[in-house]
Amino acid sequence: MSNIQKINRRDFVKIFGLTSTGIILGCNISSDKKEFIPASNENSFSPNLFIQIHKNGNITLMASRSEMGQGIRTSLASAIADEMEADWKYVTVKQAIGHEKYGNQNTDGSRSVRTILEPMRKMGATAKMMLIAAAAQKWNIAESDCKAENHFIINQKTTEKIFFGDLIDVASKMPIPDENTIQLKKVEDFNYIGKTLKSVDLKDFTHGTAKYGMDIRIPNMKFAAIARCPVTFGTVKSFDSSAAEKISGVEKVIQLDRIVPPIGQFFGALGGVAVIANNTWSAFQGKINLDIEWNYGENHSFDTEKFNELLTKRVHQKGKLVPGSKGNVTNAFTNAEQLMEATYHVPFLVHTPMEVPNATAWFQGDKVAVWAPVQDPQTARAEIAHFFEIPIENITVNVTFLGGGFGRKSKSDFVVEAVALSKKINAPVQVVWTREDDVKHSFYHATSVQYLKGSINEKGQVTGWLQRVALPSIVSSFKPLSDYASGFELNQGFTNNPYHIQNFRLENVKAEAHLRIGWMRSVVHIHSGFANNSFADELAFAAKKNPIDFQMELIGKDQIIERKSDYPYNSKRMKKVLENTAKIADFNRKRPENYGIGIAVHYSFYSYVATAVEVSVIDGNVKIEEVWTTIDCGLVLNKDNVINQLEGAAIFGISLALFGKITAKEGAVEQNNFFDYQMTRMKDAPKITINIIDAMNQPPTGVGEPGVPVIAPAICNAIFNATGKRIRTLPLIDVDFS
Amino acid sequence: MITTLKINGKNHQIEAPEEMPLLWVIRDIIGLTGTKFGCGVAQCGACSILVDGILVKSCSMPLSFGIGKEITTIEGASGNLEILREAWQEGNVPQCGYCQSGQLIAATFLLENNANPTDEDIDNAMSGNICRCGTYPRIKKAIHSAVKLKNQGNE
Ligand code: FES
Ligand code: FES
Numbered sequence: 087m088s089n090i091q092k093i094n095r096r097d098f099v100k101i102f103g104l105t106s107t108g109i110i111l112g113c114n115i116s117s118d119k120k121e122f123i124p125a126s127n128e129n130s131f132s133p134n135l136f137i138q139i140h141k142n143g144n145i146t147l148m149a150s151r152s153e154m155g156q157g158i159r160t161s162l163a164s165a166i167a168d169e170m171e172a173d174w175k176y177v178t179v180k181q182a183i184g185h186e187k188y189g190n191q192n193t194d195g196s197r198s199v200r201t202i203l204e205p206m207r208k209m210g211a212t213a214k215m216m217l218i219a220a221a222a223q224k225w226n227i228a229e230s231d232c233k234a235e236n237h238f239i240i241n242q243k244t245t246e247k248i249f250f251g252d253l254i255d256v257a258s259k260m261p262i263p264d265e266n267t268i269q270l271k272k273v274e275d276f277n278y279i280g281k282t283l284k285s286v287d288l289k290d291f292t293h294g295t296a297k298y299g300m301d302i303r304i305p306n307m308k309f310a311a312i313a314r315c316p317v318t319f320g321t322v323k324s325f326d327s328s329a330a331e332k333i334s335g336v337e338k339v340i341q342l343d344r345i346v347p348p349i350g351q352f353f354g355a356l357g358g359v360a361v362i363a364n365n366t367w368s369a370f371q372g373k374i375n376l377d378i379e380w381n382y383g384e385n386h387s388f389d390t391e392k393f394n395e396l397l398t399k400r401v402h403q404k405g406k407l408v409p410g411s412k413g414n415v416t417n418a419f420t421n422a423e424q425l426m427e428a429t430y431h432v433p434f435l436v437h438t439p440m441e442v443p444n445a446t447a448w449f450q451g452d453k454v455a456v457w458a459p460v461q462d463p464q465t466a467r468a469e470i471a472h473f474f475e476i477p478i479e480n481i482t483v484n485v486t487f488l489g490g491g492f493g494r495k496s497k498s499d500f501v502v503e504a505v506a507l508s509k510k511i512n513a514p515v516q517v518v519w520t521r522e523d524d525v526k527h528s529f530y531h532a533t534s535v536q537y538l539k540g541s542i543n544e545k546g547q548v549t550g551w552l553q554r555v556a557l558p559s560i561v562s563s564f565k566p567l568s569d570y571a572s573g574f575e576l577n578q579g580f581t582n583n584p585y586h587i588q589n590f591r592l593e594n595v596k597a598e599a600h601l602r603i604g605w606m607r608s609v610v611h612i613h614s615g616f617a618n619n620s621f622a623d624e625l626a627f628a629a630k631k632n633p634i635d636f637q638m639e640l641i642g643k644d645q646i647i648e649r650k651s652d653y654p655y656n657s658k659r660m661k662k663v664l665e666n667t668a669k670i671a672d673f674n675r676k677r678p679e680n681y682g683i684g685i686a687v688h689y690s691f692y693s694y695v696a697t698a699v700e701v702s703v704i705d706g707n708v709k710i711e712e713v714w715t716t717i718d719c720g721l722v723l724n725k726d727n728v729i730n731q732l733e734g735a736a737i738f739g740i741s742l743a744l745f746g747k748i749t750a751k752e753g754a755v756e757q758n759n760f761f762d763y764q765m766t767r768m769k770d771a772p773k774i775t776i777n778i779i780d781a782m783n784q785p786p787t788g789v790g791e792p793g794v795p796v797i798a799p800a801i802c803n804a805i806f807n808a809t810g811k812r813i814r815t816l817p818l819i820d821v822d823f824s
Numbered sequence: 825m826i827t828t829l830k831i832n833g834k835n836h837q838i839e840a841p842e843e844m845p846l847l848w849v850i851r852d853i854i855g856l857t858g859t860k861f862g863c864g865v866a867q868c869g870a871c872s873i874l875v876d877g878i879l880v881k882s883c884s885m886p887l888s889f890g891i892g893k894e895i896t897t898i899e900g901a902s903g904n905l906e907i908l909r910e911a912w913q914e915g916n917v918p919q920c921g922y923c924q925s926g927q928l929i930a931a932t933f934l935l936e937n938n939a940n941p942t943d944e945d946i947d948n949a950m951s952g953n954i955c956r957c958g959t960y961p962r963i964k965k966a967i968h969s970a971v972k973l974k975n976q977g978n979e
Contacts, residue, residue: 155957282916291912365840365852365853367852487922488920489921738956
């Protein structure tokens with residue numbers, strides 16, 4: 087039987103030629119896949135890598151993407167189950183290890199559903215077809231006389247039925263169906279897709295039994311904390327560990343050199359001095375008691391305040407013209423009825439997922455095992471193979487639950503640290519970052535300074551729009567001296583803003599990186615969303631127009647713009663979300679004194695979002711009263727999950743608007759923990775209403791991120807509406823409203 | 825020191841320095857990992873536990889504080905905690921789930937002391953617990969529905 091399974095799987099992969107869909111890259115998957123062949127083979131059947139049907143009817147579905155709160159385990163499983171006609175109550179979800187046989191597992195860019203929904207549905211459909219074939223053979227009738235329904239195959243002639251679990255013996259001997267014969271269900275026939283399914287992990291989440299990275303326990307494992315240089319890429323000059331070694335529980339103190347990534351790929355690790363202990367707290371205590379002298383290196387002079395001044399100066403001079411600019415802004419400005427100028431500032435930000443970066447590694451000579459909360463297990467695996475010269479097949483990366491990711495956990499520097507330490511001490515070790523480490527040594531969301539200039543004609547229409555962007559690039563983390571925002575960054579809401587403006591000029595302005603730059607939820611859209619919507623609101627006010635009408639005009643006529651992707655931009659969909667938000671927020675209602683409302687629209691990760699925020703500003707205190715968001719994200723996989731994500735995005739956006747600010751002096755980040763890098767709390771959390779546009783016949787687009795970029799500008803526009811004070815620099819905690 | 829810690833009704837013989845925070849005793853020495861580390865400085869509430877019924881941030885209280893007392897963690901049970909769990913599941917509250925141990929313990933403490941909290945009571949009681957995923961609206965709703973569930977049960 088196991089033979090048949092192996093052949094089945096290999097054929098399956100071949101048939102699907104799944105490289106094209108990006109789901110299974112390695113067609114020559116090895117036949118030795120014990121993890122998919124259950125110990126008691128006779129009790130289950132796996133039609134493919136993602137599905138295992140057990141004799142008792144239970145179904146185990148494999149989640150290939152990391153769960154970090156976006157509900158992916160539930161969503162992907164529900165798509166397979168729907169096509170299989172499985173009964174959800176029999177479904178359990180298992181997390182896949184990091185392996186190319188699962189296709190690309192990188193969980194970022196709000197693209198999991200977008201890219202692997204269809205392959206997952208096909209996996210489910212294939213299983214269904216094989217079960218039908220098995221039943222048809224048993225009954226000796228045509229397959230077309232059978233149908234699958236709620237975990238049974240039904241004989242449509244006699245209404246006899248057979249339970250899925252009772253078919254596995256025969257089904258496992260059925261040939262894999264030809265891909266061309268697979269028919270996916272129609273939207274109106276979905277049982278689970280588009281409906282609300284609760285998370286499959288609720289029981290574990292509410293009993294403390296979900297295992298996150300930090301919860302991994304291995305016999306004889308050690309715990310480690312690492313002191314890293316306060317200045318990025320600084321190195322250890324010398325250190326005295328005598329005080330640290332006196333701490334009870336501390337076993338060893340060792341130096342860890344920086345692991346420098348090769349140009350163009352990987353993240354490496356910062357290095358520092360590591361304290362090895364037999365519990366986390368002793369490791370933390372040991373670290374505090376280290377006395378280290380550092381070579382600070384060239385980033386020592388970095389000062390965010392001076393850097394902001396420098397960028398501000400630069401954006402007031404000409405930058406490099408960016409392709410995608412059109413028309414002639416100079417003419418537009420000359421002929422303008424009114425000209426407006428504004429400069430916007432967004433500080434550095436950090437992700438602070440609730441669970442700090444951590445990883446457990448066990449280096450065993452020619453083998454490495456890792457347990458870690460990683461968004462991108464395959465890159466973690468490739469880094470280990472590269473830096474420690476271990477054959478990739480000898481490296482196992484087990485993906486735990488992620489206590490939040492937000493982009494931080496797609497950089498596996500913390501995994502590399504754990505492997506390096508395990509190698510040095512020859513024992514399994516869990517590296518745990520303190521919250522201070524997380525705040526001070528992250529891959530930061532870049533700061534930005536933007537200069538905008540716009541012209542309005544006598545009808546109050548926008549005729550010209552100049553935008554200069556200074557933004558340290560993420561590319562700098564892979565390639566030193568990348569001093570300008572890259573093309574992919576400018577394509578996040580700058581070159582492709584939702585506005586239809588005849589004369590549009592985008593300029594790229596130099597901005598060096600002195601911290602490690604990374605991506606954080608919504609990435610560069612946070613900058614473009616903030617400046618675009620703030621400036622649109624300023625122009626609307628100058629034109630004496632209602633902000634909703636003005637945004638409508640800016641979005642302009644109905645048009646579909648084909649860009650280099652399968653997802654053309656459709657201005658109609660943009661206007662629809664705006665219209666809906668204006669309606670549910672009752673935007674034009676007159677608000678009481680000291681209350682105001684603001685609007686923002688943004689197009690990101692191929693989704694269309696409009697948000698209105700109501701604020702009050704009383705006695706110098708800004709309160710976010712209410713948030714209304716409408717999204718069009720195409721086909722919705724799990725409705726309540728989309729709502730949950732959008733609610734979370736609003737809170738995430740409020741955190742960055744109210745509090746988000748990382749500063750550095752003498753090269754070192756100044757913030758420490760949640761007392762000086764604050765988060766939205768229950769008392770700051772407004773009422774939130776989420777509407778989803780019904781677009782089930784459109785392909786699914788991003789959900790996790792698109793709700794964030796609109797929040798800060800909508801808040802600032804609302805503050806202007808309430809007080810007449812225009813906010814161009816985030817965060818609001820620095821603004822005096824008294 | 826060698827001592828006994830009573831957690832969720834069960835006695836655990838342990839050896840640990842008396843100044844070690846309860847969080848790490850519970851997680852690393854006893855091995856109950858449902859109680860979470862989020863900040864270590866009493867800012868986030870991920871490490872919330874009940875000590876003799878009082879809400880405590882276990883990252884900031886030493887082992888010595890817990891000796892001779894009844895400790896409840898998320899792995900434990902109580903009438904209110906059970907009802908809150910039900911309401912949490914009903915409302916599909918968690919996203920990443922990481923903060924939810926602490927949220928549930930804090931909410932348990934609230935309901936033990938206030939059978940029918942208002943929105944404002946909830947804001948005050950729950951603002952020591954950070955949820956980076958932003959599940960606050962659902963937590964608030966779930967606390968209200970737990971109260972309803974409980975009242976239904978009492979009828
Ligand atoms: S870990 Fe104790 S309050 Fe944050
Ligand atoms: S659910 Fe993720 S931090 Fe609260």
